[in-house]
Amino acid sequence: MIRIGILGGAGYTGGELIRLLLNHPDAEIVFVNSGSNAGNKITDVHEGLIGETDMEFTDAMPFDHVDVVFFCFGHGKSEAFLKERTIPAHVKIIDLAQDFRIASPTHDYIYGLPEIHKEEIKNCCHLANPGCFATCIQLGLLPLAKAGLLTNDVAVNAITGSTGAGQKPGATTHFSWRNNNMSVYKVFNHQHLHEIRQSLTELQGSLEASIDFIPYRGDFARGIFCTEVVKFEGEEGSPTNPTGEQLAEMYKTFYATAAFTHYTDKQIDLKQVVNTNKALVHIDKFGNKAVITSVIDNLLKGAVGQAVQNMNLMFGIDETSGLRLKPSAF
DSSP: OEEEEEESTTSHHHHHHHHHHHTOTTEEEEEEEOGGGTTSBHHHHOGGGTTTOOOBOBSOOOGGGOSEEEEOOOTTHHHHHHHHOOOOTTSEEEEOSSTTOSOOTTOOOEEOOHHHHHHHHHTOSEEEOOOHHHHHHHHHHHHHHHTTOOOSOEEEEEEEOGGGGOSSOOTTTSHHHHTTOOEEOSTTOOTTHHHHHHHHHHHHSOOOSOEEEEEEEOSSSSOEEEEEEEEOOSSTTBTTBOOHHHHHHHHHHHTTTOSSEEEOSSOOOGGGTTTSSOEEEEEEEETTEEEEEEEEOTTIIIIIHHHHHHHHHHTTSOTTTTOOOOOOOO
């Protein structure tokens, strides 16, 4: 059994992580830390888990009794936490915040996107879990970067559910504002752009093109729907301007061994992935342009589902263990 500690367990990601791990055949939750909820039952906060657990939140952090700890903190808090406390060297860390996603000589965290870093993940002790928008956008563009085809600016539009904003109430999360509404935010300046460029540059070798990303707030709870427009150069069928059939084959080959990311020839929609750890990708060709569509569940493949997938890899067990989740039929 993998013995697990969870820090920051009262938010949306904490609740989803607990739900997954309670049903994971190789996992045992040792403690769920939340200073503001210490002594309260987990089901007092995560009511969807009523009947699933009698555990309580604790303000204790018995790191000597776990094999891995998940950081479900807000951005910036993981690095601050580690400056104040020491976690034993044998305890693995999976951080869901953005603090260590950008490679640096100041830390040894591996960027945990299994589609391109599976072997590094298997051998790492400290892992930075990718962001939700970053995961969805990268999965739509990685095969093109691998082929060196991102030579022109890429237009990206992606809409996310309200759970992407976290559990703490805010002006743009109230139901009366979010319902039947839609808005943009952080245009061309979203924090996930840094990790997106990092991965695309890694595969392509260099990336001069800009990623023009416009994020949208949607009036649904969970999921990310992303479209990306890429322009090619040269005569169609040439190495710099593949045909639609060549592009589809490129994507099928790139994701042939991916556990949860699948290319499909059919148009895709959110309901195919919500409540699962799947990512679906589709590409269409229009003249010298391609439109890529990608979809994920922001809380699962975009957060804790991918984190559990990474945990499985880090501990040498079946990558899909505890994650064989089925979408709704309706």
